[in-house]
Amino acid sequence: MKILVVSFDGLRPDLISPELTPNIERVQRSGTTLSRHRTVYPSETRVAFPSLVTGATSSKHGMVGNKYVDRKAVPQLYVDTADARLIEQLNRESNGGLMTAPTLGEILHKAGKSLAVLTTNTPGTTRLFNHLAEAFGHLRFSGHFREACSPNDLLDQAKAHLGPLPPAPPQGQPDTDGQVWITSAFLDFVWPTLEPDVTIISYGEPDTTSHFHGTGAAATREIISFCDAQFGRVLDWWEADGRAAGVQIIIASDHGHITAHSRVSVIEELKADGFTPGPAPEAGVDLVVVPGQVGAFYLADRSENNLGRVVEALTERPWCGPIFTAPRNAVEGMARGSFASSLVFADHERAPDVYFSFRSDDIVDEFGLVGRTWYDNARRPGLGVHGGLHPKELAAVGIVAGTAFRDPGQNSDIPSGICDFAPTVLHLLGVLIPVSMTGRVLREVLQNAADLPAIRLEPEVFETGLNGYRQILRRICVDQTTYLEGGSVASSDLSEAAE
Structure with missing residues (x-):
């Protein structure tokens, strides 16, 4: 064979x-x-x-x-x-x-x-x-x-x-x-x-x-x-x-x-919160923002207090979707409001201090396809992106x-x-x-x-958040194996996706 x-x-x-x-x-x-x-x-x-x-x-x-x-x-x-x-x-x-x-x-x-x-x-x-x-x-x-x-x-x-x-x-x-x-x-x-x-x-x-x-x-x-x-x-x-x-x-x-719909500069936004971010490690950079559609932050000061500052700043942004940090327990991350990175099987020692996905929606794009998102790159809106947790x-x-x-x-x-x-x-x-x-x-x-025995399916839904920010993660278990179904941010008083 x-x-x-x-x-x-x-x-x-x-x-x-x-x-x-x-x-x-x-x-x-x-x-x-x-x-x-x-x-x-x-x-x-x-x-x-x-x-x-x-x-x-x-x-x-x-x-x-x-x-x-x-x-x-x-x-x-x-x-x-x-x-x-x-x-x-x-x-x-x-x-x-x-x-x-x-x-x-x-x-x-x-x-x-x-x-x-x-x-x-x-x-x-x-x-x-x-x-x-x-x-x-x-x-x-x-x-x-x-x-x-x-x-x-x-x-x-x-x-x-x-x-x-x-x-x-x-x-x-x-x-x-x-x-x-x-x-x-x-x-x-x-x-x-x-x-x-x-x-x-x-x-x-x-x-x-x-x-x-x-x-x-x-x-x-x-x-x-x-x-x-x-x-x-x-x-x-x-x-x-x-x-x-x-x-x-x-x-x-x-x-x-x-489909990407509205551009944001994550580095510029975090500067407004008192951080000194940059796209790569170098002197004077206290927060590395790895370029790409997946948010990946590496902190110079990895204390729990500083991690909390970063996550809290993210939760106040309308473009931020699900957030993950190192596990505090089986569901919550070390920073309040974040999920444990182990929930999405992304807790390797090389993983960043913070993962986040951009906030997405189910609006139909100009091509008749479901799914749009905020993004951070130099290209125009309307182009294809990936990396996050939209289904x-x-x-x-x-x-x-x-x-x-x-x-x-x-x-x-x-x-x-x-x-x-x-x-x-x-x-x-x-x-x-x-x-x-x-x-x-x-x-x-x-x-x-x-001839196989019946396969057992078990849906899972997790929620956590901070202040007005609430995030949801959906998974499904097939016997002993778990698959990601999607992650999103619940509607709140944050402004919805820009048009």
Whole structure:
């Protein structure tokens, strides 16, 4: 048995349709759709994909954000995980401690099996799919970036067949050439040459185009259709040869998108409260505000009193959504009004002192899609963002097909998540699942699922707050596994979203 995982970065499940994505929809007809599939928090790419390959939340694997501050470094280091060379350096200098949970690459290697990765994501994201590929002799190809590729001899052979790696497109332009290259690399080189036990193909779109054009914009829909057509080439191969060879397909996305409606400068707002914030650690900065859609604060003075000051300032802002600090107990964070970060499985030692999501709503955007939010970046309103706890940010694609799975054309309404794919893959391959994995085997979509005992679902709702600020977090438990359903701020006398 072989496994093929195909991901579409940032694809909302509600954008799958016979008109826009006929090939993904073709897999839905031949497989099972996970209709209540969710990602992790923060709902960022370089948190979610490590969760895919470790089968665990960031509290286990340690990739706590697209960007974070390494407090153990002297001086403290601002880490942008998009940088493949920095990722490799940090792993080397930490004696292999970059990821604090074993990955599919490590687990498969120990079991005598192979993993191949082909992506058009950032160089750092590509490396995080299998950051130890060099040590294991595994193939890891980027559609653009030589520094993320390994091994050299296989890359040279692939380029001899396919031509050179295409350059990355200009910022904000849809990426077409890279999608073609990695698709051809799999079909014409990787599978015929290696037949890996597990292959991950990660199309880096529609995420980039959504960020620069809008989640439902014409350009975004065009790149979704383009990526679907490239996947159609893979699907044609699977239907002709791959399925008979025992290849099982998993289709995924790492998160959804919602629409930015009103910009705020968090740094400027906190200056008004007497803080000296900055985007990176440096002399005179008492509060590092990590750039991005997820609020991540690192305090120079980490006392409970100062933490309380920061959180109280946030609760008075109309743009602030759910807030998390280190656990005081099972529900409350150390700062009054905040939730415990353990509630969203984001309490790793690298985690910031404060996480917060921007306040979101369920208003329909100009493209007819539900979900809007405040934001903090230099782009115009109306563009796609993600990272927070709106249900449309957490909603992710999950589809499975092949002889190992249930009868075709089914929908599973049992909640599932991105952490479930790795243990399911290992189960199908007969490889021992490590205790570090917080996900579960998706037994309800496997063959003979009818013989399973009834699955117990238990919804959970948590509330906390300070003064006029009230926040709500919704989760659901499936036996021993918990998934995030969404987080929000209750209506209060704070002003609602600006129009």
